[in-house]
Amino acid sequence: MAEMSAAIPQSQVVGQSRMPAFSRILVYLVLIMLGIFFMFPFYAMVIASFMPRNALNSITPTLWPNPFITSNYTALFSGEINPDLIVKTPFIRALFNSLAVAIGQTVPALLFTSLVGFVFAKRRFPGRNILFYCVLVTMMLPYQSTIVPFFLLMSRLGWINTFWPLWIPWWAPAWGVFLMRQFIAATIPDELIDAAAIDGASLLGMYWRIVLPLIGPITAVLGILNFMNAWNDFIYSNIVMNDPNMVTVPLLLNLFKGATLTVPEYGVMAAGSVIATIPLIIVFFVFQRWLIGGIMSGAIKA
Amino acid sequence: MTTQNQISGTPGLMSAPQVGRRSSIWHQIWKHRIEYLLISPFFIIFGIFHGYPLAFSIWLSFQRWQGIGEPRWFGLGNYERLLKSERIIGALGNTIIFLIILLPIIIGLTLVLATILNSPQIKGRKVLRVLYFLPYITSAVIVAIIFQLLLNNNSGWINGILEAVGIGRVGWLIEAWPARISVILMVLWGATGYNVLIMLGGLQGIPAELYDAASVDGADTIQKFFFVTVPMMRGVILFVGITTTIGLLNLFTQPWLLFSSSSGSGPDDATATLNTIQYSTAFQASRYGEAAALGFIIAILVIFATLIQLRLVRTAEA
Known part of the structure; x- marks a missing residue:
C-alpha cells in the first residue's frame, strides 16, 4: 500500500471526446x-x-x-501589542524557538532514519525482523496512547521548558525508518553494496559513499514533512513549553488568541500568521516537485 | 531479497564454510556487531521515548493518580467510569457525526477533483493542484485564528457577507450544529488537497487503454468515471478511506483550537471528541490514570477501524 513505486507512466485520457x-x-x-x-x-x-x-x-x-x-x-x-495582554514575548524570540525546534528535530532524524533504513534494507542479522516489526507496530498506534507518560517522563527528566522534549524523542520516528527502508530497498541495487564490500568498505563507509548520495529524493520529502510538522506542532509543544520565553510561534499565536481581551487582536495574530506561513510556503515551492511526487506515489502517509 | 549472500553483501565471507559447527546465535550476533552498533542509537531513543511510555501507559491506565503522591491501583475502574460517562458517549456521537458527513464528502470530492485535474483538457491544472494543497502546510493554530476571524458572530466576515446578501447571521461558533459545520469546513479545508494528490497518483496508474476501450464501446465521460475510474481506484479509495477514518477518530486540533475557551467542547458539547476530553483530562485536570485509559480506548477504536477497512480491501481485491 505504501510501497514506493517506480515512475508510473503518465496516463493520458486519450480518445476522450472534447467536452461540450x-x-x-x-x-x-x-x-x-x-x-x-x-x-x-x-x-x-x-x-x-x-x-x-x-x-x-x-x-x-x-x-x-x-x-x-x-x-x-x-x-x-x-512585543508591545496591547497593555491588557499578559504575554510580552517578542515575536522574534518565538521565531527563533520554532527554528531551533524544527532544525534540531529534522536534521538528526534524517541521519538516524537513513542509517537505520539502510541497515534494515540491505543487511541481514539475527533479530532484524522482530526489531522492524516493533517499529511498524508503533506506527499503527495513535499518539494518544503514549502522550500522558511522555509528559510525565519529560517532567521527571526535568526537561520541561527545554528543547530536549521536542528534539530527542523525534530523532527516532518510526515512519521515517519505514519510508527510508522501503526507498533504499527499492532503489539501491544490492550489487552496488556488494561491490563496495569487495573493495573493503566498512558499513559506515557504504552508508556514507553509496547510500547517502542516492537517497536525495526521499530525504527531501521526509525533511520537508518533518520540518513542517515540527514548525506547526501544537499538541506536544503546548504541554512541554509554558515559559513565555520558550514558546514557539504557534504557541505564542495561540496565547494571543486565548487572551481574555474584550476585543481580540486579530490584526496582530494575522500578521504573525503571515510571517509564520511564509517560510513554509518558500520551502514548499522550492521542493514542490519532490513533495508532490512523493505524496502522489503513495509513499508518504499523513 | 532472495539469498543470504545478497543481503549480507559480502559474498566472499559468507560463502566460506561457517566456522566449525559451533556457529551459535551468539556467534552470529558477534559477527554483525557493527550492524547492531549502527542501529543502537536509534533503538535506545526509540525504546526510552516510545517503548517505555507505551508500557508505562498500560500500567497507568489501571491506576488512580492525579500527579501528587503515589498512584493507587484502580483495576478496570478508569475504563468502567469512562465507558459509562455521558461526555464520552456524547463525544463518540460527535465523532460518528463527523465520520458520516466527512468520509463520503472527502472521498467523493477528492476523487472527482483528481479526475478533473488529471484531464489534459483542463488548463492551469498544475496551479490548481498547488492552490488546493497549500492549506495542508498551514499550522492548525493559524487556521483556527483565521476561521475565528471569518466565522465569529458579530464581526466575522462570513456573517457580514451573509447579511449583505440577505441570508442573515449564523451562530457559527455559538450554536451546536453550526459549530459542527465550522469544524467540518476546517477539516475539509485542510485535508482535501493532500488527498487529491493521493487520488491523482492512483489515477496515473490506470492504463490509458482502458479508457480507449470504453470510448470504443461508446461510453461517455460520466460512464467512464463510474465503470473505469471507480473500480480501478478501489485500492486508493480504501487507502484514503482508512487514513481519513483514522484522522477523524483522532480529531483534536480543529475543535480544540476553534473552541479553546471550552477546551474544544464547543457549544452544548457539540464538538467534543475523545481526544479533546483526553487532553483536558490529562493536562488541565491532571487525572493521568483516566487519561491513559482513554488513550487506550482511542487506540483500540483506531486499530479496530483499521482492521475492518483492511478486511474490506482484502475482500475487494479477492
Whole structure:
C-alpha cells in the first residue's frame, strides 16, 4: 500500500471526446469556486494583517484594508501589542524557538532514519525482523496512547521548558525508518553494496559513499514533512513549553488568541500568521516537485 | 531479497564454510556487531521515548493518580467510569457525526477533483493542484485564528457577507450544529488537497487503454468515471478511506483550537471528541490514570477501524 513505486507512466485520457462547451464552463465554475474556498482564508489572513483593530471588529467587515496600516507588524516584533495582554514575548524570540525546534528535530532524524533504513534494507542479522516489526507496530498506534507518560517522563527528566522534549524523542520516528527502508530497498541495487564490500568498505563507509548520495529524493520529502510538522506542532509543544520565553510561534499565536481581551487582536495574530506561513510556503515551492511526487506515489502517509 | 549472500553483501565471507559447527546465535550476533552498533542509537531513543511510555501507559491506565503522591491501583475502574460517562458517549456521537458527513464528502470530492485535474483538457491544472494543497502546510493554530476571524458572530466576515446578501447571521461558533459545520469546513479545508494528490497518483496508474476501450464501446465521460475510474481506484479509495477514518477518530486540533475557551467542547458539547476530553483530562485536570485509559480506548477504536477497512480491501481485491 505504501510501497514506493517506480515512475508510473503518465496516463493520458486519450480518445476522450472534447467536452461540450456547457459542461466545460460548469467544470471551470466548480474549480474556481473551490479555488476561492481554499484561497479565501489566506486572503483574509493577509488582508487582516494590514487592518486596524476597530475595522476588524466592526459589525460590517470590509474585505479590503481601509485604512491600510502596518502597525500590526511593528507591534508584533516589539512585543508591545496591547497593555491588557499578559504575554510580552517578542515575536522574534518565538521565531527563533520554532527554528531551533524544527532544525534540531529534522536534521538528526534524517541521519538516524537513513542509517537505520539502510541497515534494515540491505543487511541481514539475527533479530532484524522482530526489531522492524516493533517499529511498524508503533506506527499503527495513535499518539494518544503514549502522550500522558511522555509528559510525565519529560517532567521527571526535568526537561520541561527545554528543547530536549521536542528534539530527542523525534530523532527516532518510526515512519521515517519505514519510508527510508522501503526507498533504499527499492532503489539501491544490492550489487552496488556488494561491490563496495569487495573493495573493503566498512558499513559506515557504504552508508556514507553509496547510500547517502542516492537517497536525495526521499530525504527531501521526509525533511520537508518533518520540518513542517515540527514548525506547526501544537499538541506536544503546548504541554512541554509554558515559559513565555520558550514558546514557539504557534504557541505564542495561540496565547494571543486565548487572551481574555474584550476585543481580540486579530490584526496582530494575522500578521504573525503571515510571517509564520511564509517560510513554509518558500520551502514548499522550492521542493514542490519532490513533495508532490512523493505524496502522489503513495509513499508518504499523513 | 532472495539469498543470504545478497543481503549480507559480502559474498566472499559468507560463502566460506561457517566456522566449525559451533556457529551459535551468539556467534552470529558477534559477527554483525557493527550492524547492531549502527542501529543502537536509534533503538535506545526509540525504546526510552516510545517503548517505555507505551508500557508505562498500560500500567497507568489501571491506576488512580492525579500527579501528587503515589498512584493507587484502580483495576478496570478508569475504563468502567469512562465507558459509562455521558461526555464520552456524547463525544463518540460527535465523532460518528463527523465520520458520516466527512468520509463520503472527502472521498467523493477528492476523487472527482483528481479526475478533473488529471484531464489534459483542463488548463492551469498544475496551479490548481498547488492552490488546493497549500492549506495542508498551514499550522492548525493559524487556521483556527483565521476561521475565528471569518466565522465569529458579530464581526466575522462570513456573517457580514451573509447579511449583505440577505441570508442573515449564523451562530457559527455559538450554536451546536453550526459549530459542527465550522469544524467540518476546517477539516475539509485542510485535508482535501493532500488527498487529491493521493487520488491523482492512483489515477496515473490506470492504463490509458482502458479508457480507449470504453470510448470504443461508446461510453461517455460520466460512464467512464463510474465503470473505469471507480473500480480501478478501489485500492486508493480504501487507502484514503482508512487514513481519513483514522484522522477523524483522532480529531483534536480543529475543535480544540476553534473552541479553546471550552477546551474544544464547543457549544452544548457539540464538538467534543475523545481526544479533546483526553487532553483536558490529562493536562488541565491532571487525572493521568483516566487519561491513559482513554488513550487506550482511542487506540483500540483506531486499530479496530483499521482492521475492518483492511478486511474490506482484502475482500475487494479477492
